Amino acid sequence: MNFASDNTAGAHPAIMAAIAKANDGRVMPYGNDEGTGHAKDLLSHVFEKEAHVFFVPTGTAANGLALSALVPGYGAVVCHETAHINEHEGSGPALFTGGAKLLGLPGDDGKIDPTDVARTIAHGRGDPHYAPVFAASITQLTERGTAYRPDHIAAIAEACREDGVRLHMDGARFANALVGLNCSAADMTWKAGVDVVSFGATKNGALALEAVVIFDADLARDFHYRQKRAGMVLSKMRLMTAQMAAYLADDLWLENARRANAMARRLADGLAVIDGIDVTQAVDGNEVFPLIPAATVARLTDAGVAFYDRGQAPDGRHRVRLVSAFCTTAQDVDRFLEIAGNG
């Protein structure tokens, strides 16, 4: 039983089948083939807008390249202090942007506040002692498992607009947020003012696939140079495009996310009624953040359940992260609850 991460799952069978099928025959490399164009079109369709799309194998690559199109090396990026780009990608964003500074803000529920964003943009603006903010970056789902609502996103975009600051969304769990919010991909992105999305698929049933989705042709113009230079253009691009076509076909991506989210919901609901356990965050997607007594943690670990234990809270309980995946079953959840509740 594995609640450590959604990336401990393999690919969805339909995606694996698509890769195998795409493997046949000779195809021009580096994306100069029909399949690539087709896969890109599918994303434009999803976003209800012509999008400029680039496929990369990891989220760190997607985020770093996306930011590099928005921010020069002498600039800065506003994000939540817990953002993946700030806390879990080493100094990757600096590599891709040529040294841009990340300005991590505190904020409830893993979200940044539009007022804080505006103040950070204004701070020292124009004075070269301060790296000027060129972009804000939000994570959807956040690192606390919560989802930004479109109006919240729009308010951040509004705080950015006056100074020409661009808005990036790290959508590593884009689909989970989307079905949680029950809105359209357009509502959650460009209609709310997002300029560039790291559209994650790996955590939601793909094998190794993220797409950088750019809504502004100017930002996209030189992106292929950045991508190639970073070693991020696969020669056998069909590996990527086959995944994406299958991911989007028949709403597989939404279906996968709905399943994962439902399992997280089931898990959270079950935990809520166990004595001594508290779920600390809204469950907007497929992540649950409970406080769990040490004895229960030990019991789960002994039973071979995998999850991340982020250490003790002041009250002695453990801060635990539980992540469901498209392939998590109700039996998995119920068994987890049984062990957890059986104190």
Place this chain on the structure above:
Amino acid sequence: MNFASDNTAGAHPAIMAAIAKANDGRVMPYGNDEGTGHAKDLLSHVFEKEAHVFFVPTGTAANGLALSALVPGYGAVVCHETAHINEHEGSGPALFTGGAKLLGLPGDDGKIDPTDVARTIAHGRGDPHYAPVFAASITQLTERGTAYRPDHIAAIAEACREDGVRLHMDGARFANALVGLNCSAADMTWKAGVDVVSFGATKNGALALEAVVIFDADLARDFHYRQKRAGMVLSKMRLMTAQMAAYLADDLWLENARRANAMARRLADGLAVIDGIDVTQAVDGNEVFPLIPAATVARLTDAGVAFYDRGQAPDGRHRVRLVSAFCTTAQDVDRFLEIAGNG
């Protein structure tokens, strides 16, 4: 019929089957699983030496990361002026190294000469107006389809050694060179003084797989930080390790290379007897570089044969590059020769 590149082929069926098989079940991400350790061990076995191994999806990534472990941003790399790192990776090596300078040398058959290497290393050494050489990089096969013999490699390594200069091999077509030379992987690398190898598999039957193979633990120590920062650590690492295990199993990699090389040999031999066509380079692997009359080029193109035409030579004939792959058949070759010879 496709002689444009070996990367227009899909993956070998055995490799595709291995990916599908590895897809089952939950596995810890980022290479923290048993399969990764196993795949790395296989490469140590191939090289007859404990190697430090890192899997990445592209050759540009392998080369850039490999060089970044050898050369600081204020340093320089000696290579052939036609080297892939110098001519076909944009400014990728500079991204990964933080700005190291590439010093491209001329040289027959796409190879650098040890004397030239020594002179370049010595030029201005110690004077900060000159970026000091920290590494030499050789391409195996070269961009002219030729292979460095182990004694040539050893002579370059010898030219490097006195000044502590390291030797990198861009082995995008490692297997093709190896079977062409009929020597061991050890002979062609560390026994000849190579410190780091970009061990290519994609062009020889894998789907998206290169390995950076480091023979010196000191050079490898911080490599995982570099790789992660560059967005080059796949979360579902099993995609990579399954490919490598299948690639090396039962000498599939050598078998694939032997087939591709044999087809290039058949092609070169056939071209040599066609009036008006000359093969300009030794065929040490799976690449053939003929001069072909314009009318013949047109006839081939009209017949739907794909290949790279690099423009006219002074005598009016076209410089053509023909590359065979593991799946190229004798029928493909014979059909090509038939069209070419039927002037």
Place this chain on the structure above:
Amino acid sequence: MNFASDNTAGAHPAIMAAIAKANDGRVMPYGNDEGTGHAKDLLSHVFEKEAHVFFVPTGTAANGLALSALVPGYGAVVCHETAHINEHEGSGPALFTGGAKLLGLPGDDGKIDPTDVARTIAHGRGDPHYAPVFAASITQLTERGTAYRPDHIAAIAEACREDGVRLHMDGARFANALVGLNCSAADMTWKAGVDVVSFGATKNGALALEAVVIFDADLARDFHYRQKRAGMVLSKMRLMTAQMAAYLADDLWLENARRANAMARRLADGLAVIDGIDVTQAVDGNEVFPLIPAATVARLTDAGVAFYDRGQAPDGRHRVRLVSAFCTTAQDVDRFLEIAGNG
């Protein structure tokens, strides 16, 4: 009357005279002259240890280059959240280091705590999702005008040592801290575990001069390449070395710092007895941080007094920074106090 910064002063007359004198005659460029060797020796003498010395014209250059010798692009630097490198050099440190991450810690009096340093170093160490800490950097004087005592520095060095983390001191106001602490340059640096010092002179009577002082030959070996590459090797190096020789001659540097510190002391003492004004920090050097009523701020500004007003505190008073220089006079201070007290 100018309390805005010590860098609003010109150079001390003795230093200006030395520059003029050094201007005569032909001298080999780029530091390949006798004067440069002599000036470097003087610093070794000051530090009572053979030091490797490099002259640059700005503090940002000194800090950036110093850090680049300690930290690779994939690494991190621990510092106080208010450190000049973190708040007032744009993304300069990332330029010089190739993207290293700055980890800003809170801490009383502008100082970082050894326990916090140790915890930050340990956090995620070895996991490539986290940039590994390679250096800690402390500012002397801190951005709050306080000085680290040698035992505090030693405790930070101790927290660093086990993991091979290096210690950098941004000594933009090195002399002011030194005379405030009444210890030796050796006590305040290498004897306490400091590896590299940005030895500032500009703010204390030089015209444009900082020295990077490195105590470890290994760290210094390639520094001249870094310095040259960054455009920081003046061809007419005599401009730098003449300043340094005059700065250190007859303890001019200590004398300058004593005068500036005495004026800050006089200012702080005078402010302390003015109703409604509070000095919020220990005055360890030449900076005073009072809270001043808005009306008083206005009165000072109207009188043409220059200083930095950093906005309102919660109680409505203004956070003011006052900096004395080597040329600040008792009359300047007394006049300031007269205006401030005359409410």
Place this chain on the structure above:
Amino acid sequence: MNFASDNTAGAHPAIMAAIAKANDGRVMPYGNDEGTGHAKDLLSHVFEKEAHVFFVPTGTAANGLALSALVPGYGAVVCHETAHINEHEGSGPALFTGGAKLLGLPGDDGKIDPTDVARTIAHGRGDPHYAPVFAASITQLTERGTAYRPDHIAAIAEACREDGVRLHMDGARFANALVGLNCSAADMTWKAGVDVVSFGATKNGALALEAVVIFDADLARDFHYRQKRAGMVLSKMRLMTAQMAAYLADDLWLENARRANAMARRLADGLAVIDGIDVTQAVDGNEVFPLIPAATVARLTDAGVAFYDRGQAPDGRHRVRLVSAFCTTAQDVDRFLEIAGNG
């Protein structure tokens, strides 16, 4: 007697006097003072066009920062293979640009040919395997002591324009070229299509002063961030502005260059009539490149004459570079000729 370089001279007395004079009194730092505005205006006057001006202490800094405003890290710069940026600044340009590739072209007299520039720009353009050219850079004087005529510059600019490629001039010896060509600064730069100039003063009588002169407001907009980040904004900016004001006052800069050029002319004329010596390049400024017999080289060296000996030509004579400065006297030249001719 020193013909090694023009940078072995000190500053012109009038410039030194101006620095001393500017040293008095308190002045706002970082260029936020009246003097800086004045010095910038003087340059606009020189160029007969509103220019955006930034003062830095070295030529490597001026070139690196100038290129960084023109070329992103994924781009390339066309220059002569002997250009200072390509051969004598380590990997400095890559540091400032974030890794841009330098494409060094051969060309007579140290000059690049417009046709070669056009071909290099076109090569692989749009294909991300090739770093796209964003700028061409020419050196004035060239590294062979020759000067580009305005019509040559205009032809290069023309080759650049269609693809939006920008033109940079490394004017380390701007004044020497200008008086040699007997044209206006406008003719030699923006009227011929130059976008950005590194306007050198150090080699022509200043102490440490180069100006980046930008003719396009868009290119200049963020330059102060780049400059500050690179540690290139002196706090006591008066050091720079005083030099520039004095340099331009009463045409001192042109006068200095005329003297230096006249001495180079005298030297070249004298060498031309000495048996066994040949001057190999047109003397357009203050540099002379003779071939000198080994015995003569030894005689000069023994007499204490300083110059650069760049090794033996195929005929056994030595390739020598002789540079005159503003303070080189006719006696110096005549004495040199006497020793050289006295074989």
